[in-house]
Amino acid sequence: MAYQQSDLDRLDAAISSGVRSVTFADGRRTEYQNLDQLLAARKVVAAQLSMQETSTGAVVRRRVPYYRSGL
Template sequence: MSYQQSDLDRLNQAIASGIRSVTFADGRRTEYQSLDQLLAAKAVIQSELAMKATAKGAIVRRRVPFYRSGL
């Protein structure tokens, strides 16, 4: 599943208000058991959003090893 910034905002609002259920942008509703699970979900969403931002601006480069035979 691909997360959006609005999902992270909704999760932050739930953490701040103490609510354990969150409805994401795609309509999926998740109820978390504890604050630890909410914080873990926040970390997952933040890392996925960071990877998306890096992938959009990054240049993909390949490295090809070069070996000398020494002869």
């Protein structure tokens, strides 16, 4: 599942207000048992967003070995 920046914002809002349930952008509603689970979910979403950013902006390079015969 691809997360959006709005999902991270909703998790931040839930953490700061003390609410344990979060409704994500795709309509899923998740209720967490405690603050530790909310923080873990925030870490997962933030990591996934950073991976999405680096995968779309990275330049793919190939290295092809070059050998000289030495003759």
